[in-house]
Amino acid sequence: MTFQLPNDPDRDDVLAARPTLWTNPLYRDNAIGDASLPLTPDHVDEAQANWARLAPLLETCFPELKATAGAIRSNLIELEALRDALGYGGAEFGRVFVKADSALPVAGSIKARGGVYEVFVFAEALARREGLLKDGQDIGDLAGAEAKALFSRHTIAVGSTGNLGLSVGVAARALGFKATVHMSSDAKAWKVERLRKLGVEVVQHEADYTTAVENARLVAESDPSIYFVDDEQSRQLFLGYSVAALELAEQLHAQSIVVDAEHPLFLYLPCGIGGAPGGVTYGAKKVFGDFVHRRARPVALRARPHDERLGRTGLGLRCGPEQQDRGRRHGGCPHVGLRGARHAQHARRHLHGRRHIALPLAASRP
Ligand SMILES: Cc1ncc(COP(=O)(O)O)c(C=O)c1O
Numbered sequence: 184m185t186f187q188l189p190n191d192p193d194r195d196d197v198l199a200a201r202p203t204l205w206t207n208p209l210y211r212d213n214a215i216g217d218a219s220l221p222l223t224p225d226h227v228d229e230a231q232a233n234w235a236r237l238a239p240l241l242e243t244c245f246p247e248l249k250a251t252a253g254a255i256r257s258n259l260i261e262l263e264a265l266r267d268a269l270g271y272g273g274a275e276f277g278r279v280f281v282k283a284d285s286a287l288p289v290a291g292s293i294k295a296r297g298g299v300y301e302v303f304v305f306a307e308a309l310a311r312r313e314g315l316l317k318d319g320q321d322i323g324d325l326a327g328a329e330a331k332a333l334f335s336r337h338t339i340a341v342g343s344t345g346n347l348g349l350s351v352g353v354a355a356r357a358l359g360f361k362a363t364v365h366m367s368s369d370a371k372a373w374k375v376e377r378l379r380k381l382g383v384e385v386v387q388h389e390a391d392y393t394t395a396v397e398n399a400r401l402v403a404e405s406d407p408s409i410y411f412v413d414d415e416q417s418r419q420l421f422l423g424y425s426v427a428a429l430e431l432a433e434q435l436h437a438q439s440i441v442v443d444a445e446h447p448l449f450l451y452l453p454c455g456i457g458g459a460p461g462g463v464t465y466g467a468k469k470v471f472g473d474f475v476h477r478r479a480r481p482v483a484l485r486a487r488p489h490d491e492r493l494g495r496t497g498l499g500l501r502c503g504p505e506q507q508d509r510g511r512r513h514g515g516c517p518h519v520g521l522r523g524a525r526h527a528q529h530a531r532r533h534l535h536g537r538r539h540i541a542l543p544l545a546a547s548r549p
Pocket residue numbers: 292293294344346347453454455456457458459460482501502503519521527
């Protein structure tokens with residue numbers, strides 16, 4: 184497929200893989216307070232409450248979550264030794280951290296926040312609809328035989344280059360759903376293999392990411408037993424990611440780090456279709472207001488979101504398991520393979536007025 188980049192003065196720089204800073208001309212203060220948007224900041228609190236309510240079920244399904252009582256969290260690691268090397272050694276710069284989502288339990292990437300959340304929220308809603316979960320009943324019952332029998336009559340489908348498919352597939356199978364992951368041609372073989380071992384049906388498309396998603400959506404539309412996790416349109420994915428910002432706020436607070444006009448926070452986020460960085464940014468705008476600024480590095484242009492220059496970060500959400508197989512061969516520079524992808528609807532709508540978006544430090548032609 185072909186796709187059009189906006190007719191922006193920076194477009195040629197992006198295509199030529201020249202380091203480019205694009206600042207959002209539509210930026211305005213407190214844009215998430217716009218009442219015409221379908222989401223409100225309260226939805227982030229709701230998502231956090233959903234995560235908390237689902238935690239006992241998550242803990243039962245994934246024993247590795249015992250230590251955190253069912254929470255899927257990552258560490259915030261300070262890069263003291265790397266500050267100089269990254270160009271942040273001067274007194275004018277603040278502290279530099281990495282939020283280690285690459286080590287998130289269950290699925291090993293930021294996609295665990297969105298994918299696992301959406302599958303578990305759907306499972307709970309389905310169980311309530313079918314009378315299998317009543318108010319006040321232990322949510323852990325959804326790991327039992329009766330719930331599994333219900334879930335096994337439903338399929339969770341998703342289109343993915345890998346990490347979202349992995350998180351959705353792992354979550355779906357843990358609850359007993361059937362799962363189908365439509366993968367683009369550039370998906371990693373080891374992810375395909377791991378999903379198949381879990382009993383996930385993997386459909387490999389001889390096409391790019393957007394085409395894989397379109398095909399998956401079409402199949403799901405014709406079959407009511409299929410629930411489609413729609414990376415390009417999903418509100419649940421977006422909200423699942425958004426809670427990362429509340430976790431970050433808690434971690435910064437624990438270190439007595441203040442974020443205010445004198446001490447702004449810069450988030451550097453790898454960006455594919457924009458759902459994950461969009462959700463995190465939306466949550467961050469809710470917690471830190473206009474004292475947080477986002478810089479997103481597009482993966483869509485085969486940018487390499489996690490190369491050494493990601494280190495030019497106030498905070499980076501590092502890459503998922505690709506790092507293990509590709510990173511070593513490419514000097515720690517995996518691409519996530521989202522060539523030609525469209526932007527996630529919620530990211531587009533809700534982040535229109537946010538500060539600078541694209542920082543393609545290492546893009547190559549799609
Ligand atoms: C590890 C990792 N980080 C970031 C992203 C970008 O997420 P999004 O496509 O929602 O922008 C991806 C996309 O697959 C990913 O796998």
